[in-house]
Amino acid sequence: MIELNKVTYSYDGECALKSIDLFIKKGEAVALIGPIGCGKTTLLKLLNGIILPERGAYKFNGEEISRKKLQDVKFSKLFHQKIGFVFQSPDTQLFCPSVREEIAFGPRQMGLPEPEVEKRVGDCLALLGIESLAGKAPYHLSGGEKKKTAIASVIALNPDVLILDEPMSGLDPKTQVWLSEFLRGFINAGKTLISATHNLALVPRISRRAVLIDGRHAVAADMPSDKLAEEPGLLLGANLISEADLPFLGKEFR
Amino acid sequence: MTDVMPDWLKAEENYTPQSDKDAFIDKSIMSLIKIIGGARTANTRERGVNTELKTACTFILLVLISASGSTAFILAAGAYLLCVLSLMRAQEILSILRGSFTASLFALILLLPALNVSFTTAVKVFLSVTAAGILARSAKWHSVTAALHRFFIPDMFIFILDTALRHIFILSEYASGLFYALRLRSVGRNKGKYSSLSGVAGTVFLKSGEMADEMRSAMECRGFTGEYRVYGKPRFGAADAIYAAANLTLILSFIYLERV
Numbered sequence: 001m002i003e004l005n006k007v008t009y010s011y012d013g014e015c016a017l018k019s020i021d022l023f024i025k026k027g028e029a030v031a032l033i034g035p036i037g038c039g040k041t042t043l044l045k046l047l048n049g050i051i052l053p054e055r056g057a058y059k060f061n062g063e064e065i066s067r068k069k070l071q072d073v074k075f076s077k078l079f080h081q082k083i084g085f086v087f088q089s090p091d092t093q094l095f096c097p098s099v100r101e102e103i104a105f106g107p108r109q110m111g112l113p114e115p116e117v118e119k120r121v122g123d124c125l126a127l128l129g130i131e132s133l134a135g136k137a138p139y140h141l142s143g144g145e146k147k148k149t150a151i152a153s154v155i156a157l158n159p160d161v162l163i164l165d166e167p168m169s170g171l172d173p174k175t176q177v178w179l180s181e182f183l184r185g186f187i188n189a190g191k192t193l194i195s196a197t198h199n200l201a202l203v204p205r206i207s208r209r210a211v212l213i214d215g216r217h218a219v220a221a222d223m224p225s226d227k228l229a230e231e232p233g234l235l236l237g238a239n240l241i242s243e244a245d246l247p248f249l250g251k252e253f254r
Numbered sequence: 255m256t257d258v259m260p261d262w263l264k265a266e267e268n269y270t271p272q273s274d275k276d277a278f279i280d281k282s283i284m285s286l287i288k289i290i291g292g293a294r295t296a297n298t299r300e301r302g303v304n305t306e307l308k309t310a311c312t313f314i315l316l317v318l319i320s321a322s323g324s325t326a327f328i329l330a331a332g333a334y335l336l337c338v339l340s341l342m343r344a345q346e347i348l349s350i351l352r353g354s355f356t357a358s359l360f361a362l363i364l365l366l367p368a369l370n371v372s373f374t375t376a377v378k379v380f381l382s383v384t385a386a387g388i389l390a391r392s393a394k395w396h397s398v399t400a401a402l403h404r405f406f407i408p409d410m411f412i413f414i415l416d417t418a419l420r421h422i423f424i425l426s427e428y429a430s431g432l433f434y435a436l437r438l439r440s441v442g443r444n445k446g447k448y449s450s451l452s453g454v455a456g457t458v459f460l461k462s463g464e465m466a467d468e469m470r471s472a473m474e475c476r477g478f479t480g481e482y483r484v485y486g487k488p489r490f491g492a493a494d495a496i497y498a499a500a501n502l503t504l505i506l507s508f509i510y511l512e513r514v
Binding site: 085095097106109123126158186190 | 431432436460
């Protein structure tokens with residue numbers, strides 16, 4: 001489904017991704033982990049077609065994603081419908097006057113009949129537990145409520161792939177547990193989930209496969225999520241944990 | 255949780271998008287990226303002459319150009335600015351001259367009915383915009399605002415200017431994030447393009463108000479009393495001496511040529 005071959009990207013000559021090889025099958029749940037500044041967000045932007053590889057190739061469903069391809073309006077719209085992206089900060093994702101409008105934005109653009117749009121909006125509000133917020137302005141919500149609204153607005157498009165950047169940032173512990181349960185349900189529904197995080201406790205809860213990106217901006221390891229705790233050397237080497245964290249590593253993953 | 259997932263979410267979406275004209279999103283993103291890029295560069299460059307000296311000389315030059323009635327002085331100022339321009343990078347020269355030509359052309363068109371003054375005014379506008387462009391392109395914004403403090407400009411003015419410059423960068427980044435989100439969710443025909451655009455503008459406006467409030471509170475918490483202080487001694491090297499001498503020559507030539 002998603003295939004990256006030797007993908008490299010840099011910002012003004014500063015390397016952000018170095019020769020990344022990654023293959024993600026349909027229905028997989030993958031966590032991208034790594035220290036701050038290792039290139040996780042850049043990789044997610046690339047997967048969403050916001051930026052394009054400087055070198056190497058990115059293929060989605062067998063088609064190479066290039067500037068020329070994305071200039072084809074129909075292809076670009078279909079591509080963005082297939083891949084949903086929830087930004088790290090929900091503030092930069094909400095631009096409609098009410099939560100209801102925010103969720104209906106995508107389905108209406110897809111040209112769905114109004115009863116179907118209403119059904120999707122209602123389902124998303126119920127699924128995310130934000131029915132009471134439907135008429136409120138997204139800007140005045142709390143961080144957790146904004147995050148739920150942002151997820152609902154993307155889910156309403158029914159994407160095949162859901163990409164989340166630091167899904168738990170800014171959420172209280174109760175909402176974190178709720179969100180990880182929700183994402184598990186999403187995976188069990190046969191969808192592909194890709195999330196970037198540096199929260200190790202979260203990895204086995206929302207993914208089956210962990211891809212470790214290290215400070216060299218390259219893939220350092222690609223392994224089952226539940227085996228991550230057995231590789232403290234890798235995590236230390238990637239500068240994701242310190243020696244002081246080692247005694248707590250097993251507990252962290254439980 | 256899977257049980258509560260609606261059927262439409264479990265199924266694969268069978269969707270064929272319709273074509274739509276939404277190039278305005280990409281154009282807006284590109285404009286914001288230019289602003290962000292420009293602001294980033296502006297905060298890394300600091301070359302050659304001391305910014306305080308540069309700011310003072312530029313200000314004097316602007317006054318002299320607008321006050322001058324002597325063609326010889328205007329030519330001398332033009333020659334001086336061309337010399338300074340020639341020391342800059344090609345990309346910067348192009349960018350400065352683009353602004354200068356646009357401004358002078360605009361002035362020329364506006365004053366075209368008054369033929370006797372239109373050409374001179376257009377040249378003066380060209381030189382003034384070039385001088386301001388050279389200062390803006392060769393000094394950090396923060397250094398320019400700090401230099402203003404040494405010239406006894408009121409603290410409140412400097413504070414507002416400094417904050418505005420900083421927020422141009424932050425809000426441009428924020429707005430570009432919103433435009434990316436709009437682009438990613440624009441998966442079909444958008445019947446309310448203007449309402450999406452006004453939604454983005456409104457959100458940025460609200461965010462700017464919130465950020466301004468938060469920053470004022472944060473500054474008060476860190477002991478800001480409204481007084482803007484500049485630390486560090488101003489340096490004066492060989493390049494500064496040459497620059498000062500060139501500007502002094504210009505000032506003297508203004509006094510001499512205006513009398514002739």
